[in-house]
Amino acid sequence: MSYEAEDILNALDDQQREAAQSLLGPTVILAGAGTGKTRTITHRIAYGILRGDFSENRVMALTYTNRAAGELRSRLRSLGVHSVNAKTFHAAALSQLEYFWRDFFGVEAPRVLESKSRAIGAAAQTLKIRLDANTIRDLASEIEWRKYSMLSMEQYLDQITTRPVISGLAPIRSFEIQVAYEDAKVKAKQIDWEDVLMLCTGMLKAEPRALAHVHSQYRFFTVDEYQDISKLQQELLDTWLGDRSDLCVVGDPNQTIYSFSGASASFLETFDSRYPGANVISLTKNYRSTPEIISVANSVRGNQKFEPLEAIRPRGQVPEVLEFATRDQECDWVANRIKDLLSSGLKASQIAVLYRINAQSEQVENALSKAGVEYQVRGGQRYFNRPEIMSAVRMVRAEAANPSGKELYETVSAIARSLGWQSIAPEVSGTALEQWEALNSLVQIADELGAEATIQTFANELEERQRSQHEPTRESITLSTIHAAKGLEYKAVFIIGAIEGYLPISYAKTELQIAEEQRLFYVGVTRAKDSLFITWAHRDTPEDRPRTRSRYLDLI
Numbered sequence: 208m209s210y211e212a213e214d215i216l217n218a219l220d221d222q223q224r225e226a227a228q229s230l231l232g233p234t235v236i237l238a239g240a241g242t243g244k245t246r247t248i249t250h251r252i253a254y255g256i257l258r259g260d261f262s263e264n265r266v267m268a269l270t271y272t273n274r275a276a277g278e279l280r281s282r283l284r285s286l287g288v289h290s291v292n293a294k295t296f297h298a299a300a301l302s303q304l305e306y307f308w309r310d311f312f313g314v315e316a317p318r319v320l321e322s323k324s325r326a327i328g329a330a331a332q333t334l335k336i337r338l339d340a341n342t343i344r345d346l347a348s349e350i351e352w353r354k355y356s357m358l359s360m361e362q363y364l365d366q367i368t369t370r371p372v373i374s375g376l377a378p379i380r381s382f383e384i385q386v387a388y389e390d391a392k393v394k395a396k397q398i399d400w401e402d403v404l405m406l407c408t409g410m411l412k413a414e415p416r417a418l419a420h421v422h423s424q425y426r427f428f429t430v431d432e433y434q435d436i437s438k439l440q441q442e443l444l445d446t447w448l449g450d451r452s453d454l455c456v457v458g459d460p461n462q463t464i465y466s467f468s469g470a471s472a473s474f475l476e477t478f479d480s481r482y483p484g485a486n487v488i489s490l491t492k493n494y495r496s497t498p499e500i501i502s503v504a505n506s507v508r509g510n511q512k513f514e515p516l517e518a519i520r521p522r523g524q525v526p527e528v529l530e531f532a533t534r535d536q537e538c539d540w541v542a543n544r545i546k547d548l549l550s551s552g553l554k555a556s557q558i559a560v561l562y563r564i565n566a567q568s569e570q571v572e573n574a575l576s577k578a579g580v581e582y583q584v585r586g587g588q589r590y591f592n593r594p595e596i597m598s599a600v601r602m603v604r605a606e607a608a609n610p611s612g613k614e615l616y617e618t619v620s621a622i623a624r625s626l627g628w629q630s631i632a633p634e635v636s637g638t639a640l641e642q643w644e645a646l647n648s649l650v651q652i653a654d655e656l657g658a659e660a661t662i663q664t665f666a667n668e669l670e671e672r673q674r675s676q677h678e679p680t681r682e683s684i685t686l687s688t689i690h691a692a693k694g695l696e697y698k699a700v701f702i703i704g705a706i707e708g709y710l711p712i713s714y715a716k717t718e719l720q721i722a723e724e725q726r727l728f729y730v731g732v733t734r735a736k737d738s739l740f741i742t743w744a745h746r747d748t749p750e751d752r753p754r755t756r757s758r759y760l761d762l763i
Contacts, residue, residue: 212257215250215286219243226488227251230260233482234455235433235475239516240504240733241495241696244457245278248429251455253286255427265426267447268293271435275694277672279431281655292425296440297400300407307410307417317398317406323347326399330387336380345373348468350385354401355437355469360386371714401439408443422449432694433458433478437469452482461508464690464727466719489514495696497523500739504732507762509725526732526739528705528760537744538574541701544740545684546578548699555581557698559685561731563709568686571703575684581640585687591673593645595626600669607666615660619653644682689731700735702728705743705757728759 216224226236226247238244252268255261268283268291270276279293292299301319308316320326324343327350331338338346349370353363360382367378376384392398398406411418428448430436433456436444448454456478463472479485491514493501498518503526505515531537545558560571560582568584575582590596602622611618620628628646633639652672653665685697704710711724732739743756 212254215254215257219247219250220492222488222490222492223247223250226490227254229455229486229488230255230258231453233452233478233485234488235478235482235485236455236457236488236490237459237475237513238457238490239459239493239514240462240730241493241516242490243492243494244431244459244490245275245282247490248431248455248457249279249282249286249288252283252291252429253288256288256291261427263288263290264292265424266291266429267299267425267427268429268431269299269444270295270431272432272694273298275431280671296443297403300403300443303417303421304403304407304410307414307420311410311414311417317396317402319403320392320397320399323350323399326391326397327384327388330391331384333387333391334380334383336384338384339375342373342375346376346381346384349373349381350388350399351401351468353385354405355439357405357438357442360389404439404443408439408446411446418446418449421447422451426451426453428454430454430456431458432462434460434463434472434475435465435470436474437471439469441474454482460510460513461726462693462730464693464723464730466723491515491517492519493517494519495736496520496733497737499523499525500732500735500737503739503763504729507725507732507759508729509722524738526735526741526763528741528763529743530756531742531744532746533749534570534704534744534747535574537703537742538571539577541571541703541740541742542574542578542580544701545575545580545699548738549580553698555683556685558701559687559692559695559697559699559734560701560703561687561689561692561734562703563689563712563727565688567704567709571686580684581682582684582686585685585691590645590648593642595642596645596649598626599623599646599649600673603662603666603669607663610662614658615653615656615662615665616650616658618662619665620650623647623650689727689734692734693730696734696736698736699738699740700731701740701742702731703742705741705760707755707757710757710759725759728757 216227219227223243223246226234227250230251236244236247238247248268252261252266256263268279270279270293273295276293276295276298283289283291283293305316308314324347327343327346328338358366364382367382370378372378373381411421425447428444430444435458456475458475460472460476463470479487493516496504496518497520499522501516501518508515529540531540541560548558549555562568572582572584591600599622603619606618606622623646626646628643628650633643652668656665656668710728711721715721715724741760743754745753747754
């Protein structure tokens, strides 16, 4: 379908339209949860291209997650825009690093680590220190915070006593492991994803030819989720921009939940002072949730200086806060309520159970299994690592190398059938159903690309999705931490474990940390479209010490 510029604007509300028409110079869009920010920025880009203000291949749209980048590309394609570079900061930086490295240094760019966790564990072992999985994860977060904050090892050592203590590790031991980790990477000629950003920034600043090339290639920048930008990412963005100011940033200060890894909402909050005369636009009309859910969201939002959300949808179900004697009772109730929702016709993929930390999932997993309810844990087995999908991708690449000339859907469905797929879902469960769902998702991707797409287009799409970990959703209940659910939405959301120690988390001590935990709770609430259930239990088991319900429930 072809679009005219006015067609793009006609699909937007008055606030979104104002944002889409702010094409040149600095623009900051303060977009509350569910206000259509992705719709706004994709329509803004398409409108600018149709009007002739933007050159399609000179636009760079930046995101923080691979899923969000994939969503941007998909929506832009649906608007007839195919050449915009929509990537994460890391993916954009890596492509530039690999492009210029051989040119300037005569060798291939260093390889990105396959597993930071394994590298940290190996570095610790060289110091005869054994770490468990949780400590390794915390160390990885600390490394990310240090690098995103642009601290040298010496500067970090000066601040180490002010950093949160990593369980079981004295601060000096944490420092020593990080030094060993960095030394091992250098010896192996490997880098981590934070190094990618640092090296790209350093290379562009040191090599005028490379910087001139990037400046000539990209002129118009859009940054999604700008409240999550770190000092390092801002430095790279400033380098890409140079002395130009055709920059549009979109974010919500009430959804800043990654300060522990170096993100800072201050860049969003001070945007108009750094760019005097910037156009500041607020999106407040929430199209996602019922007025009852929006009422809860507005009552728990932390940053009151920004405008509250305005509910657009008709009235619906009042959110429920439920208390239980034990966690087992809490999880059993959740599982049974989910069964009721499924029986009423709600799709499993429209239901999510959210919690603060991964360790909370085990009991609800057991309850769902006991109730016979299929579920998936976000962050589980990767879609492109499944054997049937690996086989399908190999067959797609072989077909792309020697195309038959058949329509894309016919080709892909034939490949899927050769691996056991059929057009009707089989009456099975467990592994067999998961395999069918995986292959069915592959066929659906081909269908979404449309009749004009070729097998080569499809192969390129799969390669980009695999590299960016943009994976299809399964028809099952989602279990996820609130952090991992950011950017997603479900018709029914259960937030479990709403007690002190989880919300806020036990190690949140300072005023800033407590405020971040409140923002995290707000993010959880605003994932819900129709139904919201918040649960907590007085005790883990009848023998355990009593728990206290979350202070954030008192705000509702």
